[in-house]
Amino acid sequence: MRPIWKERPSPAYQTIKAVVLGGFALAIIIPIMVVVSTSLASDQDIISAGGYVLWPSHPTVKAYETLFSGGLMGRAIMVSVFVTVVGTAIALATTIALAYATSRPVLFGRPVLLLVLFTLLFAPGIIPMFLIVKQLGLIDSLWSLILPGALGAFNFVVMRTFFMNVPQEILESARIDGASDFTILRRIVMPLSKAVIAVVGLFYAVGFWNAFFNALLYLNDTAKWPVQVILRTYVLQGKSLSADQLGVAPPPQPQSLQMAVVVVALVPIAMVYPFLQRHFNKGVITGAVKG
């Protein structure tokens, strides 16, 4: 409903608004659509369209079959899924524990909180991080992708803000009934914070899935590459997938094969996005931003 004091915009102004917002939305949708369509297009579709297809008239999953027949992509997906699942579990556990422990006035709560907040101000730098990971013997281990991301300061802050808003009366009554801090966290605080735990978990998961530079930095062994590094090597650097890894003849149009790699990296995000999106407008994220 238009508020009564708001004048109806002039046609010119309305057109400008439509063009700006519509143009932005199309600029996001069209590339994604072209990539998905081309990955599903048959060879003759691609050749007749001159490389890219907006809508596949003869959809086929041949590109995906070729992609997965070689083992490289399947392995990369396993790596990415492992890193994402284990990483998210570890990161959530660390974050929940630390956020809860610093959300109450306890011994050492204050200095520990400062320890976390200081990390927001400054980054240790690439070289020292590399040296410590090397020192720990994690080079070429998948743990090098997981452990350095086991706590995100932003996620910590969101979580802690939420925990601080759990009504004190509930915690007090539990304590009078003899509940320990562990019990309170497990039986009261966590059930009350499902929404924020879900969102922070999804943020971590997206982060682990998308992580690219850590893999480039810490992993030399191609067998351990996650999906993002494959994507970079075969799509951006244009190295041929079919020649050195797949050995299947005849391969489909390289175009659709490349697009299939892009789609593989995209699909998990597209799947969790609706769950993430539901929480944006509820203020779980912006709730932490009250200045």
Place this chain on the structure above:
Amino acid sequence: MTLVTERPDSAKTVRETPKRRRGRRQRSTGQELPFGVRLRRDWQMLVLMVPGVLFLLVFFYVPVLGNVVAFQDFQPYLGIMHSEWNGVQNFINLYANPDFWDALRNTLVLAFVQLVLFFPVPLAMALIVDSLVSNRTRRAFQTIAYLPHFLSWVLVIALFQQSLGGAGFVNNLLRQAGLDPIPFMTNPDTFPLLVVAQLVWKDAGWAMIIFLAALSAVDVSLYEAAAADGAGRWRRLWHITLPSMRTVIVLLLILRIGDVLSVGFEQFILQRDSVGPGAAEVLDTFTYYAGVVGGDWSSGAAAGLAKGVVGALLLWGANSIAHRLGEPGIFQKRGQS
């Protein structure tokens, strides 16, 4: 984005009201309780802190100290303990290294271009979205606009390459129309604009969220009163909307400035090959290529340390300027996107 600032007058003080009836182990500010008592009371909380603190020490504070290799002639086989100290020699070498100056110049240029061209976009877009009357249009746009934030940089660059690259579909269309293809992705001169375009594509929608939250907090009766007094759309924007958002705008600007030297590392490392180091080398990629790839650990670390220190100083400076102007700023706490 982000920023949780914590006010001293927030929930905490309320929680500690002394009048409240206390349970057996009610926590107080604690000064009056002896250490042993508090230790026995809080030991479970301390156990919960252990993994997080361990993480911070191993993957943050030890590496921060590891920056001492910037003052060493670091040799991997000797390690930090046994490498020779060489004072500020690494910084002197950097000073004499034209590649470093290229990287520094590129970083500053790109940071400036991003600050000027990117920052206003989400604000303008939020104003337009907020003016939409239809909730369905608004929600549909938000759904689309937030999505790219969750795509990795590799994916974003891949999508750009497939769209605007030499063999991408835009250039395909140009060729089919008999026009010359445009080298959007490989021209070093227009690289800063490409970088901003990618940033807008990926993050402008997401950056809108905070502005939208601020806009929804503006008191509607102000608009009503102004409209009744005859203020049109632009006067309401200028005299009500923008002043109400001043704090948020300043806050985000500070965060942006503090982050300015980090200009989007993955974005550059991914495009350095296609555009060339002349345009795409920034301090972070310099650190990576000199240190990790080139084996000159100490120069890399020196460049990285210089960047970190300057970034922290910029943040602190921007924050104090905001304080001078009477804005709350971010105190000492800030976040990342």
